[in-house]
Amino acid sequence: MPATRRTGTGAIAASTAAGRRAAPVLAAWLTLVVALDADGQTRMPADHERQAPDYRAEVLAALRGVRMPPPPTVGDGPKPAAATTPWGHHDRHAPDYLAAVRPDPLPAVAVPAPPPGRPPAVVRGIYLNAWVFGSDRFYDLVRLADTTEINAFVIDVKDATGYLTYRSSVPTAVQIGANQKARTRNPRERLALLHERGIHPIARIVVARDPLLAERRQEWAIMDSQGGVWHDGLGEPWVDAHETGVWEYAAALAAEATLLGFAEIQFDYVRFPDEPAARLDRTVYRAREQGESRRQAIRRNVTVLRDRVRALGVPFTLDVFGLTTSATGDLGIGQHWDDLSELADVLLPMVYPSHYGRGSYGIAFPNAEPYAVVRRALLDGVSRSEGLRRPAKIRPYLQAFSLRPPRYTAEHVREQIEAVKDVGLTDWVLWNARGVYPAAAFQRVPALPTPAPRAASTQTTR
Numbered sequence: 001m002p003a004t005r006r007t008g009t010g011a012i013a014a015s016t017a018a019g020r021r022a023a024p025v026l027a028a029w030l031t032l033v034v035a036l037d038a039d040g041q042t043r044m045p046a047d048h049e050r051q052a053p054d055y056r057a058e059v060l061a062a063l064r065g066v067r068m069p070p071p072p073t074v075g076d077g078p079k080p081a082a083a084t085t086p087w088g089h090h091d092r093h094a095p096d097y098l099a100a101v102r103p104d105p106l107p108a109v110a111v112p113a114p115p116p117g118r119p120p121a122v123v124r125g126i127y128l129n130a131w132v133f134g135s136d137r138f139y140d141l142v143r144l145a146d147t148t149e150i151n152a153f154v155i156d157v158k159d160a161t162g163y164l165t166y167r168s169s170v171p172t173a174v175q176i177g178a179n180q181k182a183r184t185r186n187p188r189e190r191l192a193l194l195h196e197r198g199i200h201p202i203a204r205i206v207v208a209r210d211p212l213l214a215e216r217r218q219e220w221a222i223m224d225s226q227g228g229v230w231h232d233g234l235g236e237p238w239v240d241a242h243e244t245g246v247w248e249y250a251a252a253l254a255a256e257a258t259l260l261g262f263a264e265i266q267f268d269y270v271r272f273p274d275e276p277a278a279r280l281d282r283t284v285y286r287a288r289e290q291g292e293s294r295r296q297a298i299r300r301n302v303t304v305l306r307d308r309v310r311a312l313g314v315p316f317t318l319d320v321f322g323l324t325t326s327a328t329g330d331l332g333i334g335q336h337w338d339d340l341s342e343l344a345d346v347l348l349p350m351v352y353p354s355h356y357g358r359g360s361y362g363i364a365f366p367n368a369e370p371y372a373v374v375r376r377a378l379l380d381g382v383s384r385s386e387g388l389r390r391p392a393k394i395r396p397y398l399q400a401f402s403l404r405p406p407r408y409t410a411e412h413v414r415e416q417i418e419a420v421k422d423v424g425l426t427d428w429v430l431w432n433a434r435g436v437y438p439a440a441a442f443q444r445v446p447a448l449p450t451p452a453p454r455a456a457s458t459q460t461t462r
Contacts, residue, residue: 125152132435134184148442152200162212191261243287251308298334325381395427410438
């Protein structure tokens, strides 16, 4: 078993040792049947992480009643608290994240702003879902980036529901009703704030897992040999990844996103469904070309995406299963490391320790050994890329959520970041479905001044 890395403070080693002591508990938990989606979304009820602490609860205890200035006002500004997120009231006074950093904080680090119109040389990002981007919590996360090494936000433009974060003018989106659940009406102003603060805005666009598109454009859906549209184990339909129109729709959304102010496009679910063979045996792919394999279909259509996005002048990036770094085949979903690395500017393997089975890489309980899992998975990816002509930059997705014991803390998150550094990589993005991230896991930077309020904008989203 790979040795667990020890830090100067010993906090990470202690955390891992506690995980080993909890092995009997882990064994009991891991016998539970929990369906997972290796793209980072657990197949559990939508509120499975509502128990995770809100920033307000996490940080305000450290403030001891200190009243903070209000969040930056941009355009029509923050909305009343009752109308922000589906999780209830959120304080409009942004907490000072530095006050929440542990007594022995990580040393400060200089993170220079990128040149105008260029991505940062090093990306250290966090994921924001559509609700977080459109709520007051967005301003809290801007404060987090202002005071730490975080310098990029990955923001949902189209998530796995098929609905869009803001109102779109793309014809297919309008036709299928993808605008009906827009979560923000001032995306331009929020993106402008990110540019002002030196925060790199990345648009995340889900491609093949689009139940809305599959239901309302059934000629693009995977069909069922027993009749009608095929559904996965959650009862959701998928679009056919052989169908080029699906990818052209994603490319059109990407073009619109760059016009709004996104500086990088990241595509997720660039794959076929991962389901038991008995269910997949019923799939019918009407757009499949003669003799075309899943791997060939993904490569063909990702090439379409690449050509469209590179014409926009922004980085073209892809999310992939964490196991692609080590697998020699396409995992049955069409994703092959060598193919996609040579097509993308950046490849993001989702190396979440909780998503690796018992015994992976010789590790009995991978979720309890985040440093070892991430290090081993990325070593394989680095090794694979060294043999390619023009490999993509590797920017892993890391786990900032708790799925099963041990509950992930700042130390668990930092272990993964240190593993990235120790294999010679510089970039990473953290995933938490609720946008909750531990400030103590990050290196600090001097806080930026709060920007002056702007006049209210009369501009409406298209």
